[in-house]
């Protein structure tokens with residue numbers, strides 16, 4: 001069996017691509033890691049995706065996307081892709097994905113493998129994920145109106161998130177283990193001038209505590225090792241994201257952040273391989289942008305497959 005396209009990932013990017021390729025008549029297989037799920041699945045309420053004025057849970061949105069893809073004939077497999085390979089056929093590539101000992105072949109591949117937030121790996125982080133622990137201020141900031149929150153991290157994203165959170169929270173602590181921030185000076189200045197923001201430098205989070213939801217943090221002064229309690233209602237962990245691109249290393253060009261490099265048509269430098277969503281070199285990583293990317297990747301993929309088969313409309 002050679003599929004027209006195999007899509008790696010069943011998040012917003014991969015599922016949108018699947019809706020488009022299946023609907024266009026391409027024999028489509030979606031492969032999804034059963035352990036590292038779509039980031040959207042961790043969003044308890046998505047309020048910025050058009051069409052849902054009351055908001056929608058990430059899980060329900062993904063279920064709807066999947067149902068729509070199945071309607072058009074997409075097949076699904078729960079497997080972890082470990083490698084992409086090329087095989088030559090009449091001087092053209094047939095692509096092979098290796099997943100848990102088996103191989104699947106396709107004329108084209110759409111990579112939509114997303115990213116995962118770097119974790120602090122401290123007690124309480126898993127327990128309170130979605131109950132005060134968040135990895136996305138744009139997504140969850142509005143739930144903390146008039147509350148006290150903490151942002152962990154010292155880079156541009158962390159300070160951006162802290163500034164954004166001042167729209168909702170009445171107090172924003174920025175916790176960074178170094179004695180100075182890494183963020184651009186202009187952002188640092190803005191943070192220092194904002195009365196709601198308090199910088200807690202040379203501090204590391206040792207534990208996230210609470211009973212049903214986040215109620216505070218245990219902070220360590222990295223110079224004295226003294227531990228103190230910091231009461232707060234939420235903690236935004238902003239120490240970076242890791243794109244899920246290990247399986248593409250050595251085959252595709254990755255940028256310095258290990259994101260797959262594509263142009264506006266979502267084409268990689270390898271003919272027949274496309275990438276979309278948070279795993280690619282994109283400046284905004286949201287559900288809506290992942291969906292847009294997925295649609296574009298599917299369109300480029302369809303043109304490629306039709307050309308490959310000699311049925312392109314010219």
Ligand SMILES: Cc1cc2nc3c(=O)[nH]c(=O)nc-3n(C[C@H](O)[C@H](O)[C@H](O)COP(=O)(O)OP(=O)(O)OC[C@H]3O[C@@H](n4cnc5c(N)ncnc54)[C@H](O)[C@@H]3O)c2cc1C
Nearest residue numbers: 009010011012013033039040081114139277278285286287
């Ligand atoms: C807590 C949280 C809340 C958020 N809230 C919002 C919000 O309110 N609004 C908003 O617009 N955005 C929100 N986001 C961001 C949004 O979820 C992401 O931008 C979006 O999910 C990216 O979609 P994607 O399809 O590119 O990747 P993902 O959603 O990350 O999906 C990646 C897919 O690839 C699969 N995969 C990865 N590696 C492999 C492999 N080796 N083999 C097989 N499959 C693989 C995964 O299983 C998954 O199915 C939030 C993110 C988080 C973490």
